[in-house]
Amino acid sequence: MGGDDPGLTSGTPSGVPRRPAFRSGPYWLALQVVLSGSLILLFLLPIVALFTYAPLSRIFEEWQNADVRAALALTLYASGVAVFAAIVLGIPLGYLLARRSFPGRSVLESFVALPVVIPHLMVGLGLFLLVLPGSFLYHVTQALGAPVYDTVWGVVLVMTFVSAPYTVLASMLAFRAVDERTVEAARSLGARPADAFLTVTLPMASRGIVAGLLLTWARAVSEIGGILILAQVVYPGGIYNGPVTTTLSVYIYNLFNQGDLADAAAVSSLFLLVAFAVFILVRLAERWGWLPWRRGELAP
């Protein structure tokens, strides 16, 4: 960094020194660019590889393939059910953790985050052992008409286990960010506790909750480890009436194992397009108005 900083020494022609512009040293900037750039490349290049390995027309062909469609449909369906379960079960837990104080709350809070850090193959193994034929839960699931092995229930179970924590944690943070005094104002204006929750707390927390649901969905559709153990193949039954198939993650994994790299890459690309579309839709909805009172907040 030799040499004088021109901003400090040079003057305007009249001799009045110019205010130096704020600049960081070029090496410092270069270091930042190189380090951040490396990581961005690491994110980007595999995706580029997926899209370029097979000709783009292959993606369209996969879209026509009934097997791929069945796997995609199952994946979207099961992940949808998992997100629904996260909404029904996870948001109340997030609220409980955010707004109630009870002994052991911080322990419970850490415990909820546990599924995030458990390797997913072990999640599958744990669930497998839990519903081992002859076990209590095995009989319960059979009696309910919802057997778990190689059914859509197994897929939903694994997906919910690994993904619901994101909803719980995100909604907990979102509920905590809602000013309690606003809720008290609502109560004092005549709202019963449930009214205040539905008309004030939930709408105010909705942005954080939706962000959590998006993560939940992303985590659910990308799950493979647990599914390989519990429901590698999915037979029709229960809430699923489609053909015998697998989740898309397992489908791609099978293609890869068979050495069919071109198809694996093309199906992956197809799935990436679907996932991108979902993310972009949610982002656009956020930007253009499902939360009108936040409009403009995201603008730079």
Next chain:
Amino acid sequence: MTHWHVEGLEADLDHFHLGPVNLDLAPGKAVAVLGPSGAGKTTLLRTLAGFLPTRRGRIARDGVDIAEWPPESRGLGYVPQGLGLFPHRTVERNVRFPLEMHERPDATVRTRELLERFHLTELARRYPRRLSGGEQQRVAIARAMAADPDLLVWDEPWQALDVTARYELGLVLHDLRVAEKVPVVVVTHDPGLAFSVADTFLVLRSGRVRGQYTAPELLTHPPDAFLARFVGFDNVLERPALDADGSELGRWLRARAGPEGIAFPAPPPGPVSGEGTTWEGRLRRARPDPTGLVLEVTAGELMLTLRRPPPWSTPWPQVGDVVRFRLAEATLQPLGGTPRGPGAAG
């Protein structure tokens, strides 16, 4: 018209104990709750509104004890610190909220009336974050009034408002009290507006009631240093500092001070002739204000404020100059001693 009686009210929040508090709120009466930070002002309001359990005592609305009732049934408009406007609802839907909650069939008409009355019609479709502080206050008032409250309870209404908005809000609250006869309880740090709105002043300190006063009582006999400063005495000398001073002026003041100290308005600077002792101090700082030139003077260890009436154009004394002044005995207020006033509960 509703008459409220708060009798021996006590509440606990963690390790903080509030009370007992006695309050008589006749229709149209307004009470300002005063006290330093941590005195229990907000705790009192939240207990009245039903967000903290009552440990002992009664909150009687026309003779019916509502101390155990849930907040939504108390018929009391509580405006929390920061107003608690709903950020996700437009101005119109904020004002409409209580009418919806009470399933009032005339909600639309009543909302329109309130918007008009508080000059909010133009802003009806805006969201609160797009409003100025004063406009947000008007929304809060309109919304509180939509519920037809029998008592308005407001925590720090003037927080973060500019001078004009404060003045306007003071007028609005005053008019409400006069026109609607709704009793009002406000917590505030602003003496000017406390005096413009309230007729009774409940003073809290460390959760206990220090006393209840009228404005003249508070102005002529401020019960302690906090209140003396609150009502605007220029010179408030508290005991430890006063006792530490060895000068003759210190001795003279000590002889006239109460257990907590002494307060007096700013005397004019000399030259002085006539009766009484003339004191001397050195100028530390001079600053102009609408009432004249304010002179901050050190006399011995004591810091005193003097006030020279206008015009401001007369040459200002310089820092370090000797300034002479005289203290009229009639202006000296001893601080502390037995609290005065009717509601001085123990």
